[in-house]
Amino acid sequence: xxxxxxxxxxxxxxxxxxxxxxxxxxxxxxxxxxxxxxxxxxxxxxxxxxxxxxxxxxxxxxxxxxxxxxxxxxxxxxxxxxxxxxxxxxxxxxxxxxxxxxxxxxxxxxxxxxxxxxxxxxxxxxxxxxxxxxxxxxxxxxxxxxxxxxxxxxxxxxxxxxxxxxxxxxxxxxxxxxxxxxxxxxxxxxxxxxxxxxxxxxxxxxxxxxxxxxxxxxxxxxxxxxxxxxxxxxxxxxxxxxxxxxxxxxxxxxxxxxxxxxxxxxxxxxxxxxxxxxxxxxxxxxxxxxxxxxxxxxxxxxxxxxxxxxxxxxxxxxxxxxxxxxxxxxx
Numbered sequence: 001x002x003x004x005x006x007x008x009x010x011x012x013x014x015x016x017x018x019x020x021x022x023x024x025x026x027x028x029x030x031x032x033x034x035x036x037x038x039x040x041x042x043x044x045x046x047x048x049x050x051x052x053x054x055x056x057x058x059x060x061x062x063x064x065x066x067x068x069x070x071x072x073x074x075x076x077x078x079x080x081x082x083x084x085x086x087x088x089x090x091x092x093x094x095x096x097x098x099x100x101x102x103x104x105x106x107x108x109x110x111x112x113x114x115x116x117x118x119x120x121x122x123x124x125x126x127x128x129x130x131x132x133x134x135x136x137x138x139x140x141x142x143x144x145x146x147x148x149x150x151x152x153x154x155x156x157x158x159x160x161x162x163x164x165x166x167x168x169x170x171x172x173x174x175x176x177x178x179x180x181x182x183x184x185x186x187x188x189x190x191x192x193x194x195x196x197x198x199x200x201x202x203x204x205x206x207x208x209x210x211x212x213x214x215x216x217x218x219x220x221x222x223x224x225x226x227x228x229x230x231x232x233x234x235x236x237x238x239x240x241x242x243x244x245x246x247x248x249x250x251x252x253x254x255x256x257x258x259x260x261x262x263x264x265x266x267x268x269x270x271x272x273x274x275x276x277x278x279x280x281x282x283x284x285x286x287x288x289x290x291x292x293x294x295x296x297x298x299x300x301x302x303x304x305x306x307x308x309x310x311x312x313x314x315x316x317x318x319x320x321x322x323x324x325x326x327x328x329x330x331x
Contacts, residue, residue, distance in 0.1 A: 001052070001070040005030040005060070005102075006078030010184040011116065011176065011232055013045035015075055017331045018233045020049040028053035028071075030060050030078060041186035044330045057098065064105055073170075075236060076102055076115035081147065082190055083120060088146045095150035100157065106168035107161075114239050117155050117173040117248060119225070119295065120148030124288060129225075130296045131175060131250040135159050138248075144288060155248055162246065170246060172239045174232070177252035177295050180315065181229030182323040182331040193259065194226070194316055197266045198324050206275035207263050214291050219278040220260035223292045225252040228315035231307070238305045245303050252295025253309040265313045269320035 002019060006012040007029025019027055029051055033039045055063045057078060064071070080094040099115065106113040122129050123142040132138065138156055143149045155173060162171065180192035200207045209220040217223075235251045260276065267274045281289055297309075310318075323329040 001026050001028055001067075002073050002075065003028045003030065003071050004075045004077060005057070006076075006116070007031050007051075008033060008042040008045050009077060009081075010045075010181075010187060011179060011229060012075070012077035013042075013183045014181065014229045014233050014331055015077065015236055016046060016049050016051070018237060022237075025050070026052040028055065028067075030055040030057055030063075032057060038186045038188075045183040045186075048330065057094070060098070061101055061105070068105070068109055068111070071109075071111055073112040073114065073240060074102060074106060075240075076113060079116065079151075081187075083145050083147050084189075085147060091146045091150045095147070096153050099154045103158065103161065103168065103171070104166075106171075107166055110169055112170040112240075112243060113168045113172075114170070114236055115154075115173050117175045118148060118151040119175050119177040119250070119252070119293060120145065121152040121155060121175060122293070123148065125290055125293055128296070129250065129294055131248055131299050133159060133247050133299075135163070158248070167246070170239075170243045172246055173248040174235055174239075174251040175248065175295070176232055177225040177227050177250070177293060179227050179229050179232055181319055182329060183229075185329065192226075193224075193262060194266060194319060195324070197263055198270070198320055201266060201270055201272055205272065206277055207266075208277050208279050209259050209263060210281040210289075211278045212291075213281055213286055213289070217291050220263070220276060221258045222289075223256040223258050223294070225254070225256055225293050225295045226262060226312055226315075227251065227253045227295075228310035228318070231310050234307050235300065235305060238307070242304060247299070249300040249303070250295040250297055251300070252297065253312070254295055254297035255309065255312075256292060256294035257312050261312060262316065265316040266320060268313065269317040270325070
């Protein structure tokens with residue numbers, strides 16, 4: 001049995017879809033669904049795929065105690081993923097404490113663990129975006145929010161325990177960059193910029209982007225590593241298929257693109273004429289605003305992952321035309 005925590009979420013449900021399409025499983029998921037629009041979106045993320053168990057997060061360790069002998073691999077995607085969440089105790093319970101419990105359980109029960117880290121661990125990017133597994137380099141990173149710190153905390157403990165030999169038979173973390181694609185509709189303000197731009201064009205025929213307040217970047221020229229969710233899933237499946245690979249790896253496209261590029265790709269996918277308006281970056285975020293991110297992908301490539309990254313224009317077209325403009329946008 002394969003267990004996907006956060007299996008009803010964005011990346012988790014895309015992973016469930018890929019596992020089911022490949023005939024891997026049976027698949028159990030652990031997640032909260034909630035009520036209203038969020039709950040409706042999350043169950044629809046899974047409605048097309050066979051699931052043998054749905055476990056509430058607060059019952060996960062008890063469920064593993066009873067059913068865990070059937071589990072061979074845990075894909076730990078579950079987390080409080082909001083970068084604006086201010087309840088640090090809540091974030092630590094969900095992102096660090098539970099992750100540590102899963103690590104120890106996997107080590108004791110000979111179960112593989114593939115988990116989601118985050119590019120938020122890199123903070124403002126002044127130290128670069130190199131997924132160096134040296135403990136000193138990793139420990140030098142300074143995340144900007146509690147979410148990034150919680151992910152950093154687990155990464156550093158994973159490396160510490162690996163040095164001490166207290167590990168699952170395989171352990172691997174992926175630092176996801178700016179992921180976009182289907183099944184993110186429950187995420188509210190945390191949805192990808194690609195989805196937000198699509199809605200702006202659909203509803204108003206134009207988009208708003210931040211002006212640049214940095215002399216090296218033009219308006220809309222701020223750059224991010226936008227990565228198609230299918231590429232992230234392929235990276236996880238690569239690790240699953242290569243059980244001797246351990247460590248923490250970046251999961252991005254490896255190519256920084258501007259917000260203007262993303263907007264133009266969205267207009268093109270929707271067959272609309274570009275209409276971009278620039279607004280001031282809010283004062284509250286201007287001082288620490290990030291102008292550039294780009295994943296260093298050499299470690300994962302050197303480990304054998306050779307799938308080319310999806311070009312931004314191709315990924316946006318696949319998202320817009322294959323999902324967002326259809327009657328059924330779920331994967």
